[in-house]
Amino acid sequence: MIASPLSAGQIEILASHLTISETYFWREPQVFQALEEKVLPELIRTRRNGERRLRIWSAGCATGEEPYSIAIALRRVLPAREGWQVSILATDVNPRILGRAQAGVHSPWSFRNAPAWLKRDYFFPTAGGKFELRPEIRDMVSFAYLNLAEDVYPSVLNSTSAMDIIFCRNVLMYFLPKSARQVIQGFYHCLVEGGWLMVGACELSHQTFDRFRPIQVPGAIIYRKQGGGAWRPAALPPAEPALPEALPAPAWESVAPTPPPAPALAGPPVSAPAAWDQAPPLPGPLVEAESEPAGQDASDASALAIRALANQGRLSEALALCEQAVAADKLDSTLHYLRAAILQELNLAGEAIASLRRALYLEPNLLIAHFALGNLMLRQGDAQAARRCFNNVLGLLSACPQEEVLPEAEGLTVGRFREILQATIQAGGLA
Ligand SMILES: C[S@@+](CC[C@H](N)C(=O)[O-])C[C@H]1O[C@@H](n2cnc3c(N)ncnc32)[C@H](O)[C@@H]1O
Structure with a gap:
């Protein structure tokens, strides 16, 4: 278990040796379904007439399968990105796996849960039996070192401010509950109003995420920064032509009962110095x-x-x-x-x-x-x-x-x- 009182060096050594950087493409497909069918289309619609900007963060990205899956999803939903400023930041505490992530070359094992089209359409087979990501997808993601337990976020210093979506899946389970709450508090401040937080199925706890509104999507729960309001199908303008074919509208809904806005979490915010x-x-x-x-x-x-x-x-x-x-x-x-x-x-x-x-x-x-x-x-x-x-x-x-x-x-x-x-x-x- 990782707790804040450890020094940065100790945490990194622990993270490198003890945490499992286990990851694969399209992990928990229902989350990517929600991303493609609800979260991204809605964001794109609301941004289309204003600042055409999308900012996504994969925190605890391991060898890159998660941020690259996000990039692929984005590419499918928004094939023509001209005029858009899109940033996908991928961070991890383990510098060694960041180097591997950056290369974008993956073994067949990384595709064990992915739909067949993903490998076929976005990768080239290599001579060594691996698969290399198409450069246009690889270049959509920026990798950086960031220790969630110690570093300051939000910050334009590490590009973690004003995020629309944060993925932090299968990472918080390595934290003690108090530290996890501090990390989530930091994410809350990193997100714009109405921004989304995606956590792993094993990390769901309405108590821990009490400042967020839980939204039930088919097969998963995702969280939305309070104040953004729950998604209401009737309130949405009709889909615009550039978006992919409208998929059958699943029963997205705010999980009832929606918890009342919670008081600030106990303890100092994780980004203590003048957030x-x-x-x-x-x-x-x-x-x-x-x-x-x-x-x-x-x-x-x-x-x-x-x-x-x-x-x-x-x-x-x-x-x-x-x-x-x-x-x-x-x-x-x-x-x-x-x-x-x-x-x-x-x-x-x-x-x-x-x-x-x-x-x-x-x-x-x-x-x-x-x-x-x-x-x-x-x-x-x-x-x-x-x-x-x-x-x-x-x-x-x-x-x-x-x-x-x-x-x-x-x-x-x-x-x-x-x-x-x-x-x-x-x-x-x-x-
Ligand atoms: C199990 S992997 C999850 C990868 C990916 N998010 C997924 O769900 O497929 C956990 C990752 O969290 C990273 N991690 C653990 N502690 C961290 C910390 N304090 N700050 C940033 N990353 C951390 C590990 O290095 C590891 O790569």
Whole structure:
């Protein structure tokens, strides 16, 4: 069992050796049925006329079968993704299996429960008797190291904010109940209003998920962030042509009786350091912020407002506010860093890189910007540049005491950051 009091290092060693990274494609098919027939179509319909953005997180992704199944489902429901910003984040505490996940090559055993079309339509057989995922599906998923027991989420630092759907299946069973509740509390804050949480059948407990509305779907229960409202077939607009053929409407319904909104869970939120969605009420447009004390205070107030907007998934507004703030104070490296974080969320990697370089030009010691740049380079396939950035981070970290809290890193200490960096280097094949 994993409990929070263990150190990060101990948890990782335990996770690597004790937890079973057992996983396979289309695990619990009824959950993927719900994803394809209810959750994704509904999300797509509501987003079609606004910000065309979909954000999904597979937390505890093991060797990648779950996030790749999600990518395949998304591809089936939304074959033409032009104009959409789609992000599927897949995280795990075990850097070794992350490397395998990234490769997208799977043995026949991974398909033991999958429908025949999945392997046939989305994989190529390899000479060694394995199956390689089509690159267009593989590239839909970004893998990253994240320890659910210790890391901060939601955070734009690790792209865990403003999620529409979180899958965390067959992971929480490794946690003590108290830690599991903290993780779920973190997921609650990561989700947008009305967002979905998918957990494994063995982990269902209305008590543990009491801030979520349980929704009965054929053969499974999925959870929805309270306030989003239960699904009502009559209230939905007619299906739009780009969606797949309407499937017979199953009896999706809110599980009765729906638990009343629960008071906040006991204990501090898992994302204790100034969770962005708990920021004070947003100031109005920057014009108002400018009437605040001039200089650094105004920049700080803007940064807080920008973070709060970003964390609620209001990325265009966050970017607009950030652009104004940068225009008002071009020399503030933090604002350039924030701009980069938002651009990255918007899948505008090139602009994000330029913004990070500007931040580093202004503040060469902004460690978090070196780290973000390294991650972006890694995703772009530039291992050499990524290594340079991570070496810069290591150099800067070596000058700091272990317990020091890093600026702009949402409460992360130097020691913890070093562990995350090392896991990232290992998962990225740079070790
Ligand atoms: C049984 S696998 C589940 C894989 C997939 N979600 C599924 O249902 O098929 C459990 C995964 O959880 C990961 N895990 C365990 N503790 C974790 C933690 N503290 N943070 C992140 N991942 C963790 C393990 O490394 C393992 O890959």
